[in-house]
Amino acid sequence: MRDHNTIIVWLREDLRLGDHPAFEAAVRAGGAVVPVFVWSPEEEGRWAAGGASRWWLHHSLARMEEALAGCGSRLVIRAGPVAETLQALCKETGARMVHCSRRYGPVGAAQETRVTETLHAAGVTLRRFWVLLYEAELIATGQGTPYQVFTPFWRRCLAQGEPRMPLPRVTRLPAPARWPAGVALASLGLMPKMAWAGGISRAWTPGEAGAQAALREFIREAKRVENYPADRDVPAVVGTSRLSPYLHFGEIGPHTVWHAVRGAAKTGGEAYLRQLGWREFAQHLLHHFPHTAERPLRADYGYFPWREDALGLRAWQRGQTGYPIIDAGMRQLWETGWMHNRVRMIVASFLVKDLLIAWQAGAAWFWDTLVDADLANNTMGWQWAGGCGADAAPYFRVFNPVLQGEKFDTQGDYVKRYVPELAHVPARWIHKPWLMPELELAAAGVILGKQYPAPIIGHTAARIRALEALTRMQKAARAQTK
DNA sequence: TGAAATGTTGGGGCG
DNA sequence: ACGCCCCAACATTTC
Numbered sequence: 115m116r117d118h119n120t121i122i123v124w125l126r127e128d129l130r131l132g133d134h135p136a137f138e139a140a141v142r143a144g145g146a147v148v149p150v151f152v153w154s155p156e157e158e159g160r161w162a163a164g165g166a167s168r169w170w171l172h173h174s175l176a177r178m179e180e181a182l183a184g185c186g187s188r189l190v191i192r193a194g195p196v197a198e199t200l201q202a203l204c205k206e207t208g209a210r211m212v213h214c215s216r217r218y219g220p221v222g223a224a225q226e227t228r229v230t231e232t233l234h235a236a237g238v239t240l241r242r243f244w245v246l247l248y249e250a251e252l253i254a255t256g257q258g259t260p261y262q263v264f265t266p267f268w269r270r271c272l273a274q275g276e277p278r279m280p281l282p283r284v285t286r287l288p289a290p291a292r293w294p295a296g297v298a299l300a301s302l303g304l305m306p307k308m309a310w311a312g313g314i315s316r317a318w319t320p321g322e323a324g325a326q327a328a329l330r331e332f333i334r335e336a337k338r339v340e341n342y343p344a345d346r347d348v349p350a351v352v353g354t355s356r357l358s359p360y361l362h363f364g365e366i367g368p369h370t371v372w373h374a375v376r377g378a379a380k381t382g383g384e385a386y387l388r389q390l391g392w393r394e395f396a397q398h399l400l401h402h403f404p405h406t407a408e409r410p411l412r413a414d415y416g417y418f419p420w421r422e423d424a425l426g427l428r429a430w431q432r433g434q435t436g437y438p439i440i441d442a443g444m445r446q447l448w449e450t451g452w453m454h455n456r457v458r459m460i461v462a463s464f465l466v467k468d469l470l471i472a473w474q475a476g477a478a479w480f481w482d483t484l485v486d487a488d489l490a491n492n493t494m495g496w497q498w499a500g501g502c503g504a505d506a507a508p509y510f511r512v513f514n515p516v517l518q519g520e521k522f523d524t525q526g527d528y529v530k531r532y533v534p535e536l537a538h539v540p541a542r543w544i545h546k547p548w549l550m551p552e553l554e555l556a557a558a559g560v561i562l563g564k565q566y567p568a569p570i571i572g573h574t575a576a577r578i579r580a581l582e583a584l585t586r587m588q589k590a591a592r593a594q595t596k
Numbered sequence: 597t598g599a600a601a602t603g604t605t606g607g608g609g610c611g
Numbered sequence: 612a613c614g615c616c617c618c619a620a621c622a623t624t625t626c
Contacts, residue, residue: 347597459597498597510626511598518598577599581626 116208119145120290124152124200124229125189126222128215128245128364129174130322131181133280135243136213137287146290148207149182151175152200153193153302158221161407161489164482166451169311170320172304174363177321179299187287190296196225197232204238206294215364216242218250218397219489220404246394247277247368250401260402262411262504267398268391280370313449318359318485325360329371332357333378343385349443349454350527355386358486359452361393368393396490399504406503407493408474414591415502419583420472429570430465431479433533436562436569438545439519440464442532449532451485456522462499463513468576470583473500501584509584512577519545535566 121140128134140147155162163171179189192199200212212233217223230240248271254260261267305311319327332355333339345353360366368390375383403411410416429435433444443457453461458480465476477496481487497503501511523529526544530537536544538558543550547560548568555562562568 456597463598507597508626512626514599574600577626584626 117146117290118208118210119143120148120207120209121145122148122150122200122203122207122209122212124150124196124212124214125178126151126215126217126364127362128367129178130325130365130367131185131285132283132322132326133367133370134215134284135281136215136241137284138281139241139243140213141284141287143211145288146207147187147287148190148203148209148290148294149178149187149287150190150192150200150203151178152196153191153304154196154199157196157225161221161481164484164487165306165310166314166483166485167487168304169306169314169451170318170359170363170485172299172302173320174365175299175304177323181322182287185285185287187289188293188296190294191299191302192296193302197229200229201232201236201238203294204233204236207290210238212238212240214240214242215245216249217245219400220407221489223401223404245364245367246397247271247372247390248274248394250398253398260398261395262399264392264395264505267395268388271391271394276376277369277372280367280373314451314485317450317452320359320363320365320485322365325357325366328356328360329366329374333374339375339379339383339386340381343381346385347456347522349457350523350525350531354455355389356452358488358491362486362488362491392494393491395504396488396494399494400490406497407477407489410500410502411497411504412502412506414587415500417590417594418472418502418587419470419590421470423469423471426469426570427465427471427475429567430461430469430471430476434567434570435464436548436567437464437515437519437573438526438529438533438536438547439515439523442523442529445532447480447483451483453484454528456518457528458495459499460513460515460518462496463507463511464515466500467509467512467580468515468571468573470576470580473497473502510581512580514573514577516545516573533566535560 121143123136123140128136131137175189175191182189204212226240226242233240252274253267253270261270338345338353342353345351357366357371361368372387372390375386400406430444433441433448435441439457440461443453443461447453462476465471466473473496477492480492494503498506501507501509519529525541529544536547539547539560543554547555547566548562560566
């Protein structure tokens with residue numbers, strides 16, 4: 115049964131029913147609505163979802179199937195090239211209109227271009243809906259160029275006024291007379307072959323309901339947003355929103371978060387909304403500079419003398435560097451699919467500056483292990499750490515892992531949670547066990563180099579080496595431009 | 597959204 | 612009572 119009034123809603127990073135402009139407009143159009151998800155990792159190339167993201171996506175799609183069933187609808191899942199698959203579905207259903215939520219970055223944007231062209235040839239229109247608080251086309255400097263510094267960028271955004279209110283939740287979706295065929299979710303093979311996701315599933319509840327629960331807890335039940343400015347930097351405390359994976363997969367939209375925070379938070383709201391601003395900034399940067407996922411924004415960093423160091427990289431990945439705050443962070447990531455943002459900055463600085471390993475290697479590991487892996491955020495964060503991005507930390511800002519640990523994890527609670535070998539080390543030594551007197555080490559049951567490693571590199575010397583590498587890069591860049 | 601090196605200041609101990 | 616020195620605390624500069 116073909117019905118030209120049918121609209122296909124092509125779901126991507128927008129797996130929700132609340133505040134969903136593409137669904138809302140499709141329902142308003144009055145015809146049948148066919149929700150579709152197309153799995154096409156080969157089209158995403160290098161940036162196909164990593165292991166942790168696939169685990170998350172599997173569960174999100176399962177929740178989406180349930181939610182759509184509750185609306186008298188279904189989720190049609192297919193695997194294959196996106197443009198051709200959508201074209202085939204239009205033919206099968208008679209749809210002449212496809213709705214989707216926009217994606218930023220090289221992969222998503224290219225996909226939209228290809229889909230638009232393919233569908234156009236078949237007489238079908240792709241209508242893209244906005245997803246950010248402030249879309250990239252609306253924000254530019256006085257000269258019409260993209261902002262590369264956050265503060266003026268965010269000031270410009272705020273000058274546009276408050277973001278729109280969230281749209282009402284979709285509750286009924288008119289079904290087509292006949293559903294097109296789909297494949298079973300399990301056939302996509304998103305779940306890990308080995309059972310490594312136990313820690314992740316204990317830590318997270320993917321899906322729109324999980325997102326709403328996290329938001330409620332953040333602003334109302336635990337009222338964490340009130341203390342956000344101070345607590346967000348303490349990794350042992352749950353002081354952040356923990357909304358990042360939900361925002362990435364679109365299980366909650368930024369407009370919903372914005373207005374919930376605005377309405378509820380007397381204090382602390384501004385600081386958190388600013389973090390939503392960083393998310394917008396990252397999306398805009400990747401839109402304007404799509405090559406930055408691979409290469410430094412600041413071209414002179416192309417001359418940086420990175421080291422090849424497979425052993426060092428592996429020690430960092432496994433949380434075996436001998437620096438407790440680094441190892442705790444990397445193990446939190448491995449176990450739970452997430453790492454506290456303060457600790458992300460510390461471990462990134464260590465990889466890039468102490469080990470002199472290229473930031474791309476760190477970005478690749480995060481991509482595979484984070485449940486909130488997002489190309490825009492990941493790219494901006496790693497370029498920030500590498501000193502080569504927009505508004506980046508100057509390269510000579512080298513985090514001292516001992517001082518950072520002592521400052522933000524004073525009692526060592528965070529370290530002890532993820533590095534049980536150090537459970538009996540007193541707070542005084544928890545961030546520098548290699549300086550402990552022999553007797554105290556023995557009393558704490560620690561044998562350095564045995565069950566917990568000695569530091570794989572001395573920070574003081576590493577810092578000097580990093581600064582020398584920066585000098586060499588600047589020389590090489592200067593010689594090249596002459 | 598650093599940290600180390602270097603400079604400055606001021607209180608207090610002491611002859 | 613005064614000057615000298617020490618050094619902690621804070622500020623500034625440098626990487």
